[in-house]
Amino acid sequence: MQAEIITIGDEILIGQIVDSNSAFISKELNKIGVSVYQITSVQDDQDHILRSLEEAGNRSSVVIITGGLGPTKDDVTKPTLCRFFEDELVKDDEVMAHIEELFKKYINSPISDLNRQQAMVPTKAKVLHNAFGTAPGLWMKKDKVSYFFLPGVPYEMKNLITTSVLPAIIEEYERPHIVHKTIMTYGMGESAIAEKIADWEDNLPSEVKLAYLPNLGRVRLRLSAKGPDKEALLAMVEAEAKKLYPLIGDIMYGEEEDGAIEVQIGKLLIEKQMTLSTAESFTGGKIAEQITSVPGASNYFKGSVVCYATETKVKILGVPKELIDRHSVVSEEVAIAMAERAKNLLGTDFAIATTGNAGPTKGDSDADVGTVYIAISSPKGTFAQQFSMGNHRERVVKKSVGKAFELLYKEILNF
Amino acid sequence: MQAEIITIGDEILIGQIVDSNSAFISKELNKIGVSVYQITSVQDDQDHILRSLEEAGNRSSVVIITGGLGPTKDDVTKPTLCRFFEDELVKDDEVMAHIEELFKKYINSPISDLNRQQAMVPTKAKVLHNAFGTAPGLWMKKDKVSYFFLPGVPYEMKNLITTSVLPAIIEEYERPHIVHKTIMTYGMGESAIAEKIADWEDNLPSEVKLAYLPNLGRVRLRLSAKGPDKEALLAMVEAEAKKLYPLIGDIMYGEEEDGAIEVQIGKLLIEKQMTLSTAESFTGGKIAEQITSVPGASNYFKGSVVCYATETKVKILGVPKELIDRHSVVSEEVAIAMAERAKNLLGTDFAIATTGNAGPTKGDSDADVGTVYIAISSPKGTFAQQFSMGNHRERVVKKSVGKAFELLYKEILNF
Numbered sequence: 001m002q003a004e005i006i007t008i009g010d011e012i013l014i015g016q017i018v019d020s021n022s023a024f025i026s027k028e029l030n031k032i033g034v035s036v037y038q039i040t041s042v043q044d045d046q047d048h049i050l051r052s053l054e055e056a057g058n059r060s061s062v063v064i065i066t067g068g069l070g071p072t073k074d075d076v077t078k079p080t081l082c083r084f085f086e087d088e089l090v091k092d093d094e095v096m097a098h099i100e101e102l103f104k105k106y107i108n109s110p111i112s113d114l115n116r117q118q119a120m121v122p123t124k125a126k127v128l129h130n131a132f133g134t135a136p137g138l139w140m141k142k143d144k145v146s147y148f149f150l151p152g153v154p155y156e157m158k159n160l161i162t163t164s165v166l167p168a169i170i171e172e173y174e175r176p177h178i179v180h181k182t183i184m185t186y187g188m189g190e191s192a193i194a195e196k197i198a199d200w201e202d203n204l205p206s207e208v209k210l211a212y213l214p215n216l217g218r219v220r221l222r223l224s225a226k227g228p229d230k231e232a233l234l235a236m237v238e239a240e241a242k243k244l245y246p247l248i249g250d251i252m253y254g255e256e257e258d259g260a261i262e263v264q265i266g267k268l269l270i271e272k273q274m275t276l277s278t279a280e281s282f283t284g285g286k287i288a289e290q291i292t293s294v295p296g297a298s299n300y301f302k303g304s305v306v307c308y309a310t311e312t313k314v315k316i317l318g319v320p321k322e323l324i325d326r327h328s329v330v331s332e333e334v335a336i337a338m339a340e341r342a343k344n345l346l347g348t349d350f351a352i353a354t355t356g357n358a359g360p361t362k363g364d365s366d367a368d369v370g371t372v373y374i375a376i377s378s379p380k381g382t383f384a385q386q387f388s389m390g391n392h393r394e395r396v397v398k399k400s401v402g403k404a405f406e407l408l409y410k411e412i413l414n415f
Numbered sequence: 416m417q418a419e420i421i422t423i424g425d426e427i428l429i430g431q432i433v434d435s436n437s438a439f440i441s442k443e444l445n446k447i448g449v450s451v452y453q454i455t456s457v458q459d460d461q462d463h464i465l466r467s468l469e470e471a472g473n474r475s476s477v478v479i480i481t482g483g484l485g486p487t488k489d490d491v492t493k494p495t496l497c498r499f500f501e502d503e504l505v506k507d508d509e510v511m512a513h514i515e516e517l518f519k520k521y522i523n524s525p526i527s528d529l530n531r532q533q534a535m536v537p538t539k540a541k542v543l544h545n546a547f548g549t550a551p552g553l554w555m556k557k558d559k560v561s562y563f564f565l566p567g568v569p570y571e572m573k574n575l576i577t578t579s580v581l582p583a584i585i586e587e588y589e590r591p592h593i594v595h596k597t598i599m600t601y602g603m604g605e606s607a608i609a610e611k612i613a614d615w616e617d618n619l620p621s622e623v624k625l626a627y628l629p630n631l632g633r634v635r636l637r638l639s640a641k642g643p644d645k646e647a648l649l650a651m652v653e654a655e656a657k658k659l660y661p662l663i664g665d666i667m668y669g670e671e672e673d674g675a676i677e678v679q680i681g682k683l684l685i686e687k688q689m690t691l692s693t694a695e696s697f698t699g700g701k702i703a704e705q706i707t708s709v710p711g712a713s714n715y716f717k718g719s720v721v722c723y724a725t726e727t728k729v730k731i732l733g734v735p736k737e738l739i740d741r742h743s744v745v746s747e748e749v750a751i752a753m754a755e756r757a758k759n760l761l762g763t764d765f766a767i768a769t770t771g772n773a774g775p776t777k778g779d780s781d782a783d784v785g786t787v788y789i790a791i792s793s794p795k796g797t798f799a800q801q802f803s804m805g806n807h808r809e810r811v812v813k814k815s816v817g818k819a820f821e822l823l824y825k826e827i828l829n830f
Contacts, residue, residue: 011628013451014595015442016637016671018435022456027430036428038463041437041454044626048453071606072627073616107604114606134606153629155807180429189522191486191529191549201488211459212487213426214568222431278721284707285700288721292699295775295808297723304721305731306693306703312718312761316731346727360710392570393710 001175003029004056005039008049008067008077009152012041021066021157028161033175034062035226044068046080053084057145062169064161067152069135071114077149082122085140089120092127092136099134125149128164132156137164146172177230181237182213182222182256185248186406190214193221197247200240207233208240216399220256221248253409261405262290268412269300274349276408278304279317279342281329281355282372286401302346307338313355317341330355330367335375335384343377350412351377352404356389358396370396374404376411416590418444419471420454423464423482423492424567427456436481436572443576448590449477450641459483461495468499472560477584479576482567484550486529492564497537500555504535507542507551514549540564543579547571552579561587592645596652597628597637597671600663601821605629608636612662615655622648623655631814635671636663668824676820677705683827684715689764691823693719694732694757696744696770697787701816717761722753728770732756745770745782747790750799754792765827766792767819771804773811785811789819791826 005025011017019041026036037060042048049068056063068077082088096119103111118134121127128137128148133156138149148165150157169175185193190212194201201210207227213220223240225233245252254264269276278287288304291297307313310329314321319337327333338353356372357365369391375384387403389396420440426432434456441451452475457463464483471478483492497503511534518526533549536542543552543563548571553564563580565572584590600608605627609616616625622642628635638655640648660667669679684691693702703719706712722728725744729736734752742748753768771787772780784806790799802818804811 010624010626010639011637012438013441013454014445014593014639015438015440015451016595016597016628017630018433018438019454020433023427023430023433025430026428030429036430037458039428039434039456043452070627070629072609074624074626107607109604109607112606112610114609155810178429180431182431189524191527192522192524194487194529195527209425209489211425211489212485213431214485215432222426224425224429280700282707284712284716285695285703285719285721286707288700288723289704292697292701292721292723293809297699301699302724303727303731304700304719304723306700306707306719306721307717308703308707308713308719309717309761315762316718316720316760345731346724347730394708395570 001034001173002037002060003034003062003064004037004060006049006052006056006063006065007039007041007152008044008065010044013043021152021154024154024158025064025161028166030178030180032166032170033177034169035178044074044076046076046083049077049080050084053147057142057147061144061173062146062148064148064150064165066150066157069149069151071118071134078120078122081138081140081149085122085124085142087122087124090123092119092121095119095121095127095136098129102134128160130156130160131163132159139164139168176226176228177233178224178226179230179233179237180222180224180257181241182220183241183244183248183252184218184220184254184256185251186218186253188219188251190219193219193248193251197244200244200247204240205236208236216395216402218402253406261402261409263294265405265409265412266294266297266300268409270296272412272415274412274415275300275302276350276352277302277342277346277348278351279338279353280304280306281308281313281338282358283354283397283401283404284308286397287352287354287404290401302348305342305345313338317345328365328367330357330365330371330373332373332384332386335373336382339375339377339384340382349379350408352408353377354400354404356396356400359391359393372396372400374400374407376407378411379415416449416588417452417475418449418477418479419452419475421464421467421471421478421480422454422456422567423459423480425459428458436567436569439569439573440479440576443581445593445595447581447585448592449584450593459489459491461491461498464492464495465499468562472557472562476559476588477561477563479563479565479580481565481572484564484566486533486549493535493537496553496555496564500537500539500557502537502539505538507534507536510534510536510542510551513544517549543575545571545575546578547574554579554583591641591643592648593639593641594645594648594652595637595639595672596656597635598656598659598663598667599633599635599669599671600666601633601668603634603666605634608634608663608666612659615659615662619655620651623651631810631817633817668821676817676824678709680820680824680827681709681712681715685711687827687830689827689830690715690717691765691767692717692757692761692763693766694753694768695719695721696723696728696753697773698769698812698816698819699723701812702767702769702819705816717763720757720760728753732760743780743782745772745780745786745788747788747799747801750788750790751797754790754797754799758792764794765823767823768792769815769819771811771815774806774808787811787815789815789822791822793826794830
């Protein structure tokens with residue numbers, strides 16, 4: 001069973017926003033056994049939208065369209081779908097009541113004529129309740145193809161997908177199951193891994209597909225299978241994974257389905273009832289931010305001292321000024337001192353510290369751009385490692401944050 | 416002059432990655448006067464790719480394709496383009512030399528047969544040098560349409576766009592100019608703004624297009640114009656913007672082309688030679704991270720105390736325990752104390768502090784999920800404001816970070 005996504009909006013085609021809606025929708029559809037065949041981003045233009053609706057409907061049984069449902073003049077989805085379905089707009093009283101309620105609760109201005117127009121829906125549409133906004137979702141059908149029109153605002157769209165669209169598809173269409181298992185590796189390139197596992201890959205059953213996903217020095221290996229029997233698929237993928245593990249034991253660190261590495265670190269810390277703090281220089285709070293993006297992080301994360309200026313390392317963290325003068329601020333010694341000071345000051349079991357130079361200029365030290373030290377302090381002691389992360393500021397930070405989590409993860413496993 | 420983007424890869428269609436490449440490419444093309452008509456994401460499937468190449472070439476003069484150029488078996492772009500262009504692969508000595516060089520410099524393993532295959536290119540292709548990777552870019556032509564095939568790894572792709580693709584398009588095609596001006600507003604909804612500026616919008620010249628871009632409580636208004644004379648377009652957009660400003664003076668805070676609000680804050684601080692620190696509770700370092708994402712932030716940002724646990728607020732920041740006990744940790748008083756302590760401890764002119772409850776549970780305080788306080792401390796004093804940010808953890812944090820920057824921005828303007 002196959003679906004397509006059409007995203008409408010000039011803002012996507014001029015690069016003003018990144019289309020993250022499609023990834024969310026694709027993932028959710030996959031979970032219920034629906035494959036996304038194509039994603040198409042089109043302009044706020046009636047003819048362009050019409051052609052896309054037509055083409056997508058010829059290929060797939062479900063088409064999900066986001067964007068262009070707002071109240072302003074650049075929103076052309078509703079007039080376009082009236083043309084496509086040969087329909088007209090009528091006022092929907094329930095939608096109108098919902099708009100009135102939202103205005104009463106959240107907005108301190110009278111309801112405008114533009115907002116009233118949001119209660120106008122095509123006569124042939126099934127209205128999908130948008131709990132978080134004034135533009136309702138619309139479900140329409142043509143030649144057995146379902147078209148779901150949703151607002152482009154991410155949290156309104158996400159809620160409509162979960163509460164209305166997925167249940168409708170489950171009710172209406174027979175679907176196979178799709179299972180994925182994604183194994184995360186580090187420290188080896190795509191082609192080296194491919195050679196290492198060539199025999200295994202050549203002998204995969206035809207139902208199981210393998211993909212290599214390289215990003216920022218790590219390669220993820222994704223196994224996928226599709227079919228009517230979920231248990232059989234899971235068993236098949238599991239069996240192949242088991243054959244794979246011994247081949248890559250030295251470079252794998254987990255499975256994506258278990259969550260990102262910061263999620264896995266959180267699980268381990270809760271399990272072991274241990275705590276964490278960070279002292280961040282050039283990473284500027286990104287490690288703390290990523291740790292606290294995990295719900296429940298307050299159970300194990302105490303906080304971070306972001307010391308972007310050298311003086312902050314001395315004043316707040318209490319790293320001795322002499323140590324910095326002797327070894328320079330970007331050094332193994334300072335990284336170790338930062339981690340130990342953070343661990344002691346915040347009273348935690350583990351601490352991560354970073355010091356380095358992300359560029360574009362050399363800053364407070366003589367270290368080359370891209371030279372960084374990452375230190376991990378644990379109840380057993382503290383160590384620091386040096387890395388050269390290249391000279392692309394954003395990548396230096398991202399790669400360092402990833403490396404810090406890898407080092408910490410391996411360390412926590414020892415407790 | 417019109418272009419299209421095709422992104423190849425199952426990982427996009429199962430929602431495993433967000434396609435951020437397309438936004439980058441679109442933005443860069445726009446700068447040189449090329450409109451992107453459509454973005455299409457397709458599977459790692461030869462027939463699907465062939466159909467997309469065909470269709471895009473029928474509509475547009477330039478097609479940029481990313482992905483599927485890697486060395487592994489799931490990468491099918493090269494065999495597909497051989498079918499499309501009726502061509503075959505030959506070894507390119509320069510590419511081979513570059514691969515050997517990269518392996519010598521960065522990779523501690525012998526060059527594999529798979530890597531050698533990356534030096535195989537179609538005979539009709541112009542090879543585009545990929546400084547950062549082993550898969551070269553390829554420029555091919557069919558019936559006057561240019562097809563640029565690029566690797567999907569973002570930094571390799573970005574470098575190829577800048578150094579090879581844009582110069583080739585500039586050399587090869589006549590292009591109009593495209594100008595945008597995006598005005599950022601806050602505190603008023605899309606439809607209320609639309610009513611406020613209806614007369615102005617109705618009288619826009621036909622060359623100027625207006626779009627409303629709502630996100631997280633803010634609406635951006637984008638004016639766009641396209642034509643042969645860049646100066647005339649700039650003047651026309653500027654003239655319309657000037658008529659608009661008095662209508663929205665109370666809700667606008669800048670232009671997107673000047674950079675994000677944290678970039679504008681940075682410019683102001685450098686201009687005024689003033690400094691900044693933060694004390695973050697539920698925002699977990701996200702404010703610091705966003706500040707330090709601006710190159711040169713070390714000129715004005717000293718650091719942050721991320722106090723995710725209540726005890727950290729006491730131990731590191733020195734917020735009096737009695738104050739927390741008396742008013743609760745999520746309170747105006749504690750927010751103000753945090754901002755003042757950060758400002759004093761880190762010796763800065765300004766400080767931002769946040770305390771609140773992002774959910775999913777109530778944590779260390781009795782405050783409702785979504786209740787947050789944001790404090791700004793300046794040389795003139797300190798104030799805090801309370802907000803209700805809803806009950807969606809990620810949005811509570813994002814909206815609060817945005818609000819903190821708005822409050823700080825307005826405060827810095829007074830100095």
